[in-house]
Amino acid sequence: MKVLGIESSCDETGVAVYDTAIGGADGLRAHAVYSQIALHAEYGGVVPELASRDHVRKLLPLVRQTLAEAGLGTGDLDGVAYTAGPGLVGALLVGAGVARSLAWALDLPAIGVHHMEGHLLAPLMEDDPPQPPFVALLVSGGHTQLVAVDAIGSYRLLGETLDDAAGEAFDKTAKMMGLPYPGGPQLAKLAESGAPGAFRFARPMTDRPGLDFSFSGLKTQVLLAWQKSDRADATRADIARGFEDAVVDTLAIKCERALDAAGCDVLVVAGGVGANRRLRAKLQAMCEQRGGRACFPRPALCTDNGAMIAFAGALRLRAGQHDDDAVRATPRWDMASLPPLAAGRES
Ligand code: ATP
Numbered sequence: 001m002k003v004l005g006i007e008s009s010c011d012e013t014g015v016a017v018y019d020t021a022i023g024g025a026d027g028l029r030a031h032a033v034y035s036q037i038a039l040h041a042e043y044g045g046v047v048p049e050l051a052s053r054d055h056v057r058k059l060l061p062l063v064r065q066t067l068a069e070a071g072l073g074t075g076d077l078d079g080v081a082y083t084a085g086p087g088l089v090g091a092l093l094v095g096a097g098v099a100r101s102l103a104w105a106l107d108l109p110a111i112g113v114h115h116m117e118g119h120l121l122a123p124l125m126e127d128d129p130p131q132p133p134f135v136a137l138l139v140s141g142g143h144t145q146l147v148a149v150d151a152i153g154s155y156r157l158l159g160e161t162l163d164d165a166a167g168e169a170f171d172k173t174a175k176m177m178g179l180p181y182p183g184g185p186q187l188a189k190l191a192e193s194g195a196p197g198a199f200r201f202a203r204p205m206t207d208r209p210g211l212d213f214s215f216s217g218l219k220t221q222v223l224l225a226w227q228k229s230d231r232a233d234a235t236r237a238d239i240a241r242g243f244e245d246a247v248v249d250t251l252a253i254k255c256e257r258a259l260d261a262a263g264c265d266v267l268v269v270a271g272g273v274g275a276n277r278r279l280r281a282k283l284q285a286m287c288e289q290r291g292g293r294a295c296f297p298r299p300a301l302c303t304d305n306g307a308m309i310a311f312a313g314a315l316r317l318r319a320g321q322h323d324d325d326a327v328r329a330t331p332r333w334d335m336a337s338l339p340p341l342a343a344g345r346e347s
């Protein structure tokens with residue numbers, strides 16, 4: 001089954017074609033992402049109306065480009081998947097409108113995909129994919145969640161952030177230290193040249209039981225250290241390293257607890273912060289020590305992309321699920337309310 005995937009929940013326009021008949025990493029026939037970073041940079045954050053308008057401009061050309069790269073025509077497609085939520089309502093409606101219109105014109109089934117289910121399933125697109133049950137760590141710009149995955153489509157929230165998401169903490173901390181927008185990846189790059197241990201920050205909420213997170217206080221701790229420092233380039237790198245180590249340690253401690261609680265040794269990691277090299281190495285080592293493994297998407301598929309939407313949508317369409325003809329966006333949407341994959345046909 002060849003499924004066109006469309007992602008437009010925030011500031012990336014993503015389009016892909018995934019073929020379940022091929023499966024694995026080769027099943028991804030083509031994918032393209034257009035990032036609006038330059039558009040929003042001067043405002044220091046995403047401007048929702050500008051995001052919607054840019055999706056309008058970029059989406060159809062990107063669909064044409066992706067189909068051409070896959071060597072496919074619209075007549076070769078078997079279904080359309082699009083991000084229905086959560087995200088910015090205007091941005092979501094652009095993707096939903098285009099996806100629904102294509103599906104209607106081509107007489108294909110279409111399905112609205114939960115953006116975080118897309119992130120969560122992205123590692124399963126790689127070769128040698130893990131099988132549920134496993135524990136998933138979702139670490140992105142808007143979410144930090146530990147999820148027990150009993151089966152594909154059956155998600156139980158084990159813990160989540162009480163304030164900032166991990167990616168948000170990376171971005172805000174970077175901004176405080178004067179790094180250009182968007183700061184997360186820049187801060188991670190800077191941390192590579194920082195001295196480990198020169199600055200030590202708290203590992204929030206690891207001194208008590210539980211699987212929730214809080215990154216807002218850590219951000220403030222870093223701000224105070226930065227303000228008190230000589231603000232030299234080398235100091236900034238040292239602070240960046242101290243911050244990254246604190247976030248990575250905190251995530252690793254909670255992941256290990258979640259694996260213990262779930263009685264499981266397989267961890268799936270997804271979302272933009274999953275591209276972080278030190279986090280990948282730490283979680284891999286932690287899981288291997290338990291005789292298990294940590295599974296990540298390739299770094300390009302950690303941040304927003306159409307491939308994860310094509311893949312998640314393809315699994316549901318293949319199971320006979322699809323939506324009705326209405327153009328719907330769901331800006332707030334609880335992943336635990338999703339139907340299990342084996343739910344059978346919906347109309
Ligand atoms: P959500 O998926 O929760 O709606 P989002 O789609 O904006 O949020 P993603 O695209 O998954 O988030 O990820 C973007 C986030 O990942 C940003 O906060 C960014 O700073 C962070 N990020 C990307 N690369 C790295 C890295 N190497 N190290 C740390 N953070 C990173």
Ligand code: MG
Pocket residue numbers: 010011012304
């Ligand atoms: Mg983004």
Ligand code: FE
Pocket residue numbers: 115119140141272303304
């Ligand atoms: Fe995302």
